[in-house]
Amino acid sequence: MKFSFSSExxxxxxxxxxxxxxxxxxxxxRRLMATDAGFEAAAWRKLNSELGLTAVRIPEAFGGQGxxxxxxxxxxxxMGRSLLCAPFFSTAVLATxxxxxxGTEAEKQALLPGIAAGDTVATLxxxxxxxxxxxxxxxxxAKPSGSGYVLDxxxxxxxxxxxxxxxxxxxxxxxxxGDKGLSLFTVKGDAKGLxxxxxxxxxxxxxxxxxxxxxxxxxxLGEAGAAAAPFARTxxxxxxxxxxxxxxxxxxxREDSLEYAKMRMQFGRAIASFQSMKHKHADMLVDVELAKSxxxxxxxxxDEGDDDIVAVxxxxxxxxxxxxxxxxxxxxxxxxxxGFTWDNDTHLWFKRAKSSEVLxxxxxxxxxxxxxxxxx
Amino acid sequence: MNELxxxxxxxxxxxxxxxxWSPELGLxxxxxxxxxxxxxxxxxxxxxYGRDLPQAFxxxxxxxxxxxxxxxxxxxxxxxxxxxxxxxxxxxxxxxKFLRRILTGEDTWCQLFxxxxxxxxVAGAVTRAEMSxxxxxxxxxxxxxxxxxxxxxxxxxxxxxxxxxxxKGLSYFIIDMxxxxxxxxxxxxxxxxxxxxxxxxxxxxVEPEFLVANVGDGWAVTTTxxxxxxxxxxxxxxxxxxxxxxxRAYDEERAEIATTMEPYKWYPQRAGRVDLILSRAKETGHLxxxxxxxxxxxxxxxxKAAEWTARRARAAAQQxxxxxxxxxxxxxxASHIARAAARIHTQLSGADALLTGADSPLNGTIAxxxxxxxxxxxAGGTDEIQRNIISERVLKMPxxxxxxxxxPFRDVPRNTxx
Ligand SMILES: Cc1cc2nc3c(=O)[nH]c(=O)nc-3n(C[C@H](O)[C@H](O)[C@H](O)COP(=O)(O)OP(=O)(O)OC[C@H]3O[C@@H](n4cnc5c(N)ncnc54)[C@H](O)[C@@H]3O)c2cc1C
Numbered sequence: 001m002k003f004s005f006s007s008e009x010x011x012x013x014x015x016x017x018x019x020x021x022x023x024x025x026x027x028x029x030r031r032l033m034a035t036d037a038g039f040e041a042a043a044w045r046k047l048n049s050e051l052g053l054t055a056v057r058i059p060e061a062f063g064g065q066g067x068x069x070x071x072x073x074x075x076x077x078x079m080g081r082s083l084l085c086a087p088f089f090s091t092a093v094l095a096t097x098x099x100x101x102x103g104t105e106a107e108k109q110a111l112l113p114g115i116a117a118g119d120t121v122a123t124l125x126x127x128x129x130x131x132x133x134x135x136x137x138x139x140x141x142a143k144p145s146g147s148g149y150v151l152d153x154x155x156x157x158x159x160x161x162x163x164x165x166x167x168x169x170x171x172x173x174x175x176x177x178g179d180k181g182l183s184l185f186t187v188k189g190d191a192k193g194l195x196x197x198x199x200x201x202x203x204x205x206x207x208x209x210x211x212x213x214x215x216x217x218x219x220x221l222g223e224a225g226a227a228a229a230p231f232a233r234t235x236x237x238x239x240x241x242x243x244x245x246x247x248x249x250x251x252x253x254r255e256d257s258l259e260y261a262k263m264r265m266q267f268g269r270a271i272a273s274f275q276s277m278k279h280k281h282a283d284m285l286v287d288v289e290l291a292k293s294x295x296x297x298x299x300x301x302x303d304e305g306d307d308d309i310v311a312v313x314x315x316x317x318x319x320x321x322x323x324x325x326x327x328x329x330x331x332x333x334x335x336x337x338x339g340f341t342w343d344n345d346t347h348l349w350f351k352r353a354k355s356s357e358v359l360x361x362x363x364x365x366x367x368x369x370x371x372x373x374x375x376x
Numbered sequence: 377m378n379e380l381x382x383x384x385x386x387x388x389x390x391x392x393x394x395x396x397w398s399p400e401l402g403l404x405x406x407x408x409x410x411x412x413x414x415x416x417x418x419x420x421x422x423x424x425y426g427r428d429l430p431q432a433f434x435x436x437x438x439x440x441x442x443x444x445x446x447x448x449x450x451x452x453x454x455x456x457x458x459x460x461x462x463x464x465x466x467x468x469x470x471x472x473k474f475l476r477r478i479l480t481g482e483d484t485w486c487q488l489f490x491x492x493x494x495x496x497x498v499a500g501a502v503t504r505a506e507m508s509x510x511x512x513x514x515x516x517x518x519x520x521x522x523x524x525x526x527x528x529x530x531x532x533x534x535x536x537x538x539x540x541x542x543x544k545g546l547s548y549f550i551i552d553m554x555x556x557x558x559x560x561x562x563x564x565x566x567x568x569x570x571x572x573x574x575x576x577x578x579x580x581x582v583e584p585e586f587l588v589a590n591v592g593d594g595w596a597v598t599t600t601x602x603x604x605x606x607x608x609x610x611x612x613x614x615x616x617x618x619x620x621x622x623x624r625a626y627d628e629e630r631a632e633i634a635t636t637m638e639p640y641k642w643y644p645q646r647a648g649r650v651d652l653i654l655s656r657a658k659e660t661g662h663l664x665x666x667x668x669x670x671x672x673x674x675x676x677x678x679x680k681a682a683e684w685t686a687r688r689a690r691a692a693a694q695q696x697x698x699x700x701x702x703x704x705x706x707x708x709x710a711s712h713i714a715r716a717a718a719r720i721h722t723q724l725s726g727a728d729a730l731l732t733g734a735d736s737p738l739n740g741t742i743a744x745x746x747x748x749x750x751x752x753x754x755a756g757g758t759d760e761i762q763r764n765i766i767s768e769r770v771l772k773m774p775x776x777x778x779x780x781x782x783x784p785f786r787d788v789p790r791n792t793x794x
Binding site: 127129130131132133156157199200201202203206208264265266267268269274275276277329332333336337339340341342343344346347350351354355357358359362364368 | 753758
């Protein structure tokens with residue numbers, strides 16, 4: 001199903017769009033983004049119990065709905081459209097992905113039902129340096145201690161890291177380097193020795209935190225020293241999910257600016273009637289549709305076990321990054337002065353486009369990944 | 377009269393500065409001296425605080441001021457546009473009343489052109505000015521008015537005749553911003569600052585002598601202001617930082633920057649800060665990254681070429697040659713440069729580009745670059761409008777048929793709600 005959605009999927013999307021439209025109008029987005037947590041736990045739990053969003057991709061055996069990336073990416077695209085303020089990407093994409101890819105059956109049984117039920121907010125902490133998104137750059141160490149491990153070091157740019165109940169942490173054995181000696185661990189959000197600082201972010205709808213680990217007790221997730229592959233897989237999945245979210249962001253920006261252009265009069269006519277405006281909108285449609293195609297294809301490729309998935313995921317992320325940013329730039333421009341004001345909603349999506357451009361590595365990074373895979 | 381040369385001008389200004397400049401003077405006191413000497417705005421006419429010097433010598437004068445650390449006249453902001461407009465169209469009374477205090481920095485100004493219904497289409501203004509008794513009474517709303525909250529005076533475009541065609545029914549006024557009829561409300565921008573405003577005018581009063589040019593000639597005057605604004609767009613890449621030197625004049629200049637110049641604090645950021653690119657590339661370890669290097673090189677090429685294009689335009693003007701296409705490109709190019717620079721700053725900063733406030737690199741500057749750049753392609757006329765101007769006025773391409781310029785303005789379709 002790389003080129004079309006089933007009627008069930010279409011229906012799922014339209015229900016979701018309606019729901020999120022009702023639950024996440026921009027007034028609500030603005031209210032929540034101004035809070036430190038960035039979401040409201042009770043409301044998020046309620047929405048989850050109604051729609052089972054965090055359960056979408058979790059197998060039924062672990063309390064989930066057992067759908068694939070096709071459905072998960074529909075959720076992400078719709079969340080991009082609505083900018084729902086909730087720890088969804090951190091919980092349902094990053095942490096869930098890491099647990100599913102690395103964990104043992106017993107660990108999945110222990111960790112996933114809480115996530116599926118929407119009770120556990122979880123995240124994945126891996127980045128340390130601003131320019132490195134890969135596992136090899138990890139310096140945070142894990143030393144065996146008693147029956148478990150202790151972690152020392154820091155992680156930054158951790159999505160919802162300040163509110164997460166459960167943090168999956170990428171760490172390495174002291175003295176190891178590169179992809180060797182890497183393991184994943186789980187840590188409780190309120191663990192002793194863990195201090196969490198909310199970072200000020202440009203895209204206020206997406207909260208990030210800096211985490212300091214001083215002798216924090218941690219539980220191994222999966223096999224010791226063997227995290228490189230499951231982590232890499234998690235990043236590939238996350239890139240595809242983010243690409244789909246960006247497709248939603250771009251499409252929303254495109255639609256809103258088209259509607260505005262049709263209504264806004266200058267020189268005695270709608271600005272949409274100027275040929276340069278028409279061309280801009282036509283170009284935006286090209287960008288957005290190409291980005292959607294890449295994002296949809298990549299989601300299906302994940303479900304189908306496509307051999308080229310690493311390249312395809314990076315292709316989708318790069319295409320979506322460029323499309324989202326370009327569309328956002330055009331959208332502000334089309335709105336003119338009003339587009340530069342805080343009260344107009346365009347900047348909310350502009351900032352999301354900007355933060356998504358950077359998150360998980362920018363377009364240059366992903367084009368390089370793609371080339372390494374295809375030109376090897 | 378002796379032939380002016382670079383050397384003679386340099387010697388003159390140097391001698392004058394050495395005899396007169398002292399950091400212990402009050403800022404206004406010093407700028408009054410500048411106004412009297414003509415060295416503050418040497419290219420202005422002699423009778424209005426200048427020396428009638430050809431533009432070519434401005435750089436020499438600037439160098440001498442910089443060499444000795446002397447402070448110049450108050451320049452930045454809309455006051456520069458006000459001065460240019462008044463010099464071109466004002467009466468002697470306007471020049472006497474306003475020019476000196478613009479130069480000394482005692483008065484600041486704002487530009488009351490844009491309205492909720494008309495931004496690109498400035499001539500679509502619906503703020504009305506009507507004669508009542510022997511005063512003009514103004515009613516209407518302006519928007520995105522930079523610095524209105526600090527301004528003493530406003531450059532106001534208002535409609536005085538609804539039965540005339542769009543461009544003929546407009547008049548241009550100087551309005552006192554400190555009066556009960558003028559209400560200024562800050563507007564928060566997407567970059568978090570509030571340097572522009574909404575301005576509500578309710579039975580605001582303008583004295584009849586503060587009409588600029590004639591009733592119905594407002595469009596021609598507006599065009600002068602806009603032309604200077606477009607030309608000046610380039611200059612916003614730099615920003616008066618004030619100096620950290622000691623002395624009363626420096627202290628007062630720092631205080632000036634901290635208050636009246638506050639709205640312009642983020643303006644250098646909106647130009648994308650090309651000047652920071654190389655040092656950022658070094659700091660972030662990207663100097664050896666071939667992709668970043670190519671992007672940076674491309675940006676530097678564009679930015680240097682733009683600078684030299686502006687120099688070509690100035691050189692042509694100095695030699696009295698007719699305006700070539702290079703004069704019209706500056707504003708459009710500035711927004712290309714700003715966008716490209718923001719893109720590279722994002723690339724160089726990586727995940728740090730997600731941050732804002734003090735968490736963002738350079739104490740918030742990087743974040744400000746990323747969210748301020750869109751202003752460049754909107755403020756002072758959008759990119760699309762610049763392209764229309766270039767294609768129609770420079771390239772003489774046919775205009776699009778207009779449906780709003782021949783009938784009485786009353787009958788022209790326009791925005792009802794926004
Ligand atoms: C930071 C900032 C500071 C400002 N400061 C001031 C100030 O001090 N004083 C003041 O008076 N104004 C100020 N402005 C307002 C500014 O001049 C206007 O925003 C600008 O001219 C655009 O007008 P608009 O916002 O009404 O957009 P619109 O005119 O509604 O334009 C919307 C879109 O339509 C496009 N468009 C419009 N007409 C055409 C056409 N004929 N052909 C093709 N495309 C077209 C535009 O390019 C734009 O993309 C400021 C704006 C900003 C962002």
